[in-house]
Amino acid sequence: MADQNTQRRENRDPDVIHRMDGKGVILKVRQALDIDKVRFSFVSYGSDNKATSSVDCYLSAEDFGLLMERARNESLQKQIYKEKQRAQAEGEQYPKAIYTSPIGGGTTKHSGVVSRHFTIAPGSRAEVMFTGLAFAAERSNTGAYIAKKGEKPVARISVPATYHDLALMAYKWQWLEKDYMPKRFNMVAMKSDYNREEHETDAPVQQQEEPSDGFTDIQDTEDDLPFA
Numbered sequence: 001m002a003d004q005n006t007q008r009r010e011n012r013d014p015d016v017i018h019r020m021d022g023k024g025v026i027l028k029v030r031q032a033l034d035i036d037k038v039r040f041s042f043v044s045y046g047s048d049n050k051a052t053s054s055v056d057c058y059l060s061a062e063d064f065g066l067l068m069e070r071a072r073n074e075s076l077q078k079q080i081y082k083e084k085q086r087a088q089a090e091g092e093q094y095p096k097a098i099y100t101s102p103i104g105g106g107t108t109k110h111s112g113v114v115s116r117h118f119t120i121a122p123g124s125r126a127e128v129m130f131t132g133l134a135f136a137a138e139r140s141n142t143g144a145y146i147a148k149k150g151e152k153p154v155a156r157i158s159v160p161a162t163y164h165d166l167a168l169m170a171y172k173w174q175w176l177e178k179d180y181m182p183k184r185f186n187m188v189a190m191k192s193d194y195n196r197e198e199h200e201t202d203a204p205v206q207q208q209e210e211p212s213d214g215f216t217d218i219q220d221t222e223d224d225l226p227f228a
Helices: 002-012 061-072 075-089 163-184
Strands: 016-022 025-032 037-045 051-060 104-108 112-121 128-139 145-147 155-161
Touching (some): 025 155, 037 061, 051 104, 061 075, 061 163, 075 163, 128 163
Antiparallel strands (some): 112 128, 128 155
16 A cells, blocks of 8 residues: 555656655655756645645755765765764764755745755654755845844754665666766767867966865764664
8 A cells, every 4th residue: 555655646746756754744855957956845744734834955966966876875874873873972862964955045935035955964763864944044245045143944844764765865866867967968068169269368277165065074983884
């Protein structure tokens, strides 16, 4: 019966790469490759099964691919496990997030302008916890969404998951990746009308800081891991 229910859900949501459910909460990871992104759609429900809150966060297809590569080689699972061990050893009830997505934003009907992101952390009970967060925000001069200081989130939705969910999501993404990436990155799609001779300059190239990959540094150990 469970397999039939899963099949019916997938038929209704053909764009869903993977779905995770908790008590009164759902996370659907959807392909949005028409805009070169993957969408993390967090929704909470009341006792009447009507949605009470939602947070949509986006990752570029490339960033999602890197995240799924870490799930495939289990470095993501190992980092989650090590952070949970650290929190337990130090008596912390809630482990810290080991991954924070880039901050995006938009305008919602009920909350106005918001900044949005999601985190991945060990759960205090679940193996993994995905949390979508939205904060009241303002637009900067550059168009960035800046959360207002001192404000509590206008929406916070935490959805439990397992190491198996991460592995399944990575397994399913590989087929989309094989179809999408060659079309996105090839000589025809990336052909430029840039004229190098018109733009050559002797100006020195300035060093830039490397962008963060979203992961929190955790010291590597040789501990036995339950999924290795």
